[in-house]
Amino acid sequence: MKLEFDGLSAVVTGGASGIGAAVARTLTARGATVAVLDVNPGEDGIRCDVSDDGAVRAAIDAVVARFGGIDVLVNNAGIGAAGDVAANDDAQWHRVLDVNVVGMARVTRAALPHLRKSEKAAVVNTCSIAAWQGLPNRALYSASKGAVLALTLAMATDHLDDDIRVNCVCPGTADTPWVGRLLDASADPAAERAALAARQPMGRLVTADEVAHAIAYLASPLSGSTTGTALAVDGGMYGLRPRPRA
Template identity: 45%
Template structure:
């Protein structure tokens, strides 16, 4: 699944799924722009790759995203792949959640995807086309308790994926979504650390799917690579679920 010579932007590329995707794209020949609001993490990833740069970017801020894609244009003069991966979750029902928490999550998970795509698509079109891969979640199909804002944001991502795929198919721009299950990333580290019984907590997370384990970031990166590559040349508007079977229960 070569992406040799292509230019890829990965948001949230400093850790977890984003880091794994950046590494795999680079290993298959891509020039990678690692974007993250934690610039030190982005620099650490980019510094370990052959052809990569790090850019500090908060995806919820329009000025940051404008600067990000200007940096891509200035450095590489083209864009072939965008991995819209930045996002996070908060606990709470609609009753529990503070309005500011809801707004902040939506600004990152949904507005961030909108802003990145808004600036990436013209550059992709100028480059002759490209591929956008959005990181969604199996929770867009099967809700989990006390994660109302997160579930809602991932549902929006699935719908936005289909809308963009339809709008930009005639520009040779494919838009797809990968929907992971529960993946063991640094996002869970504080929860494990604060748990009275970390092993029991891990078992509870693993029990969300028939395979009875958490997924690995590298497993999601493989799906991202396929969707980003020309091997998926007839795939657009798709949601590829990689969740250990969690959504079939």
């Protein structure tokens, strides 16, 4: 039976762990040939620091040499930051924005000539509910994800005539290694995990696989009329206001 991504090649940045690894597994299971780009890529991936334009271009060239082209790009690489607006110095602001926002631009820019040649081209950016919710102690991270949302819409508009669809997925707090490290660094990891779970109306953290399935939907040729969309995978945080549980 033909799978929806049969014959298509995909690039997943930050693809060696967490949401990125789940995306790579999901796209592979649905027929895609997947290249994992990561600063720590593992045995079969390609090393790539999205803050280094030369490294990005070399990685994209390596993918094209291996696969012959690129049909799907998942811009997932990103880093976090905690604290209010005064908590991070200028160097950290530049670093997070460089990786989370400019990094997406670098990778897309390098992949764009190849995406233009594809008949099924799609770009999916990993955004966050932090782009539209006022989360406590996430000023820098939220600023970066707000920029990702705006960038996604701008790219979707710019590349309509190229037949390249551009969307983003906005996860709530996901149960990933990065979140695990944040929890481990807190004074009471169990209490902090319970608080994060309670913040989401469904009462639990989002799983990496759930985010991956949303990304696969947005990237799929079966979603040919979906572009400029921000898809929330957040346990209901965006639109639901339930009464507190007893």
